[in-house]
Amino acid sequence: MLLVIDSATEACSVALLDEDRIVAERHEIVGRGHAERLIPMIAELTGGMKPDAIFVDCGPGSFTGIRVGLAAAQGLAIGWSVPVHGYSSLALIAAGNFAQGEADQLTVALHGGHGQLFVETYAREPFRVLEPLQSLFPAEAAAAPAHLVAGSGAETLVAARGHGEAVTAYPRAADARLLPTALRVLPPRPLYGRAPDAKPKM
Amino acid sequence: MSLILGIESSCDETAAALVTADRRILAHRVAGQESAHRPFGGVVPEIAARAHVEILPSLIEEVLAEANIPLGQVDAIAATAGPGLIGGVMVGLMTAKGLSLSANKPLVAVNHLEGHALSPMLTDPDLAFPYLLLLVSGGHCQLLFVEGVGRYRRLATTIDDAAGEAFDKSAKLLGLGFPGGPAVEKTAQEGDSRAVPLPRPLVGTAEPHFSFAGLKSAVLRARESGRYTVPDIAASFQKAVVDCLIDRTKRALMHAAGATALVVAGGVAANQAVRGALQQLAASHDLPFVAPPLWLCTDNAAMIAWAGALRFEAGLVDDLDVAARARWPLDPHAEKARGAGVKA
Numbered sequence: 001m002l003l004v005i006d007s008a009t010e011a012c013s014v015a016l017l018d019e020d021r022i023v024a025e026r027h028e029i030v031g032r033g034h035a036e037r038l039i040p041m042i043a044e045l046t047g048g049m050k051p052d053a054i055f056v057d058c059g060p061g062s063f064t065g066i067r068v069g070l071a072a073a074q075g076l077a078i079g080w081s082v083p084v085h086g087y088s089s090l091a092l093i094a095a096g097n098f099a100q101g102e103a104d105q106l107t108v109a110l111h112g113g114h115g116q117l118f119v120e121t122y123a124r125e126p127f128r129v130l131e132p133l134q135s136l137f138p139a140e141a142a143a144a145p146a147h148l149v150a151g152s153g154a155e156t157l158v159a160a161r162g163h164g165e166a167v168t169a170y171p172r173a174a175d176a177r178l179l180p181t182a183l184r185v186l187p188p189r190p191l192y193g194r195a196p197d198a199k200p201k202m
Numbered sequence: 203m204s205l206i207l208g209i210e211s212s213c214d215e216t217a218a219a220l221v222t223a224d225r226r227i228l229a230h231r232v233a234g235q236e237s238a239h240r241p242f243g244g245v246v247p248e249i250a251a252r253a254h255v256e257i258l259p260s261l262i263e264e265v266l267a268e269a270n271i272p273l274g275q276v277d278a279i280a281a282t283a284g285p286g287l288i289g290g291v292m293v294g295l296m297t298a299k300g301l302s303l304s305a306n307k308p309l310v311a312v313n314h315l316e317g318h319a320l321s322p323m324l325t326d327p328d329l330a331f332p333y334l335l336l337l338v339s340g341g342h343c344q345l346l347f348v349e350g351v352g353r354y355r356r357l358a359t360t361i362d363d364a365a366g367e368a369f370d371k372s373a374k375l376l377g378l379g380f381p382g383g384p385a386v387e388k389t390a391q392e393g394d395s396r397a398v399p400l401p402r403p404l405v406g407t408a409e410p411h412f413s414f415a416g417l418k419s420a421v422l423r424a425r426e427s428g429r430y431t432v433p434d435i436a437a438s439f440q441k442a443v444v445d446c447l448i449d450r451t452k453r454a455l456m457h458a459a460g461a462t463a464l465v466v467a468g469g470v471a472a473n474q475a476v477r478g479a480l481q482q483l484a485a486s487h488d489l490p491f492v493a494p495p496l497w498l499c500t501d502n503a504a505m506i507a508w509a510g511a512l513r514f515e516a517g518l519v520d521d522l523d524v525a526a527r528a529r530w531p532l533d534p535h536a537e538k539a540r541g542a543g544v545k546a
Contacts, residue, residue, distance in 0.1 A: 035292050039299040039522040067255045071293045074259040075300020196248040200241035
């Protein structure tokens with residue numbers, strides 16, 4: 001049994017997977033307050049049962065949200081003595097959206113900081129990154145190649161570009177079953193996608 | 203005897219500790235982040251939060267391994283839930299919630315200030331309630347009448363900068379680097395504390411509070427005047443801070459009837475000039491002076507585990523939806539102090 005934890009974006013999402021089957025899931029768009037909701041959601045989901053491994057969204061997304069999920073996962077892993085693995089929020093959204101349509105390519109756009117978007121483009125078959133992660137202003141992100149754009153920033157990107165199809169989407173923990181194995185065993189470390197704002201003074 | 207795992211991550215120290223309710227410190231680790239923040243001349247909240255989430259899990263495992271205690275033998279998990287830099291507080295609190303759920307142990311959400319306030323009792327079994335506490339650190343400068351676990355009366359707080367903040371900012375103005383406390387103290391040893399006329403804000407006034415912002419500005423003017431050496435400014439600054447702390451503490455002693463001791467805690471309590479002056483003040487009032495060992499004055503997890511132990515034994519445990527709090531006054535009934543810099 002696998003526990004999936006996703007709090008990197010506006011969604012607070014958890015799932016229990018048995019191989020490729022969804023045993024149970026909780027998916028809420030909370031915006032904020034993940035730190036209060038997350039562990040009670042996991043407690044409801046697991047009901048005292050211990051999973052065999054934990055998968056956690058490492059970002060990019062909200063800096064705080066990434067850490068809330070990772071810290072919870074690390075604490076749970078110590079107590080249960082189980083491994084923790086990471087995956088990318090953008091890969092998860094790509095996998096979830098490929099499963100719902102026919103598109104061969106997909107650009108994922110998530111709202112980042114300072115009006116920028118986290119942008120990454122994926123190919124369906126085989127599932128892989130076509131254009132690597134960048135943090136871009138919408139005008140720069142308009143160069144994204146795929147017709148279909150998914151994510152919290154999809155409409156912003158499509159509006160800036162003037163064409164294409166936007167699907168507003170947030171990472172859904174249960175979609176981790178759709179990720180190729182290699183993309184859900186990343187080291188459990190944050191993928192911030194952007195440096196801190198502070199600049200050295202000396 | 204209850205055994206508590208404590209976690210601290212509210213500023214720029216990542217820490218974990220195992221402490222029992224009968225005052226045994228089975229293991230404690232503190233990982234500082236000074237080198238990460240030094241290029242910025244002060245603690246950068248986002249950089250601190252990033253470091254906490256990288257360091258904390260291995261620190262917890264090291265503490266459990268060092269004490270050779272499986273998590274299953276721990277009675278409760280205590281973590282700082284505020285006040286402090288919220289990104290860092292969340293890392294410690296979420297890790298603690300994860301541990302609490304998976305190990306099926308109660309969670310104790312500890313106020314960081316309560317950790318400092320009760321820390322003198324961890325190393326001094328003779329210290330009894332009530333006592334007058336000067337809590338003086340980089341984020342806080344308060345006088346608290348400590349009546350019992352969870353029972354605190356705030357007699358004074360700072361209306362602008364904390365004393366430790368004044369040390370850090372003055373050190374920066376004097377080019378002494380970060381963190382400023384030890385640097386100013388060292389440089390002050392070579393200076394004359396009477397050389398530079400500096401103000402003692404609020405000293406002698408009827409209001410009970412502290413103020414250090416004006417002192418920092420006076421340090422800047424002294425530096426820019428070119429008339430004084432850096433050691434003389436450092437020594438005069440340190441003396442001015444000590445005079446402020448002593449005057450305000452003396453005033454608070456008049457409102458602390460029944461106090462069994464004068465106690466100091468927080469990072470600035472590591473300063474020998476501050477300690478020496480407080481010791482004299484206590485002696486002049488026929489009170490014992492209690493100062494925890496230096497490692498327990500700066501941020502650490504042993505004090506969080508200890509406060510957690512006292513709360514756990516009093517039946518004060520928290521639910522898993524408890525929130526991290528950037529601001530969290532120890533005494534919710536304290537009158538609002540004027541000024542914008544009041545952090546708690």
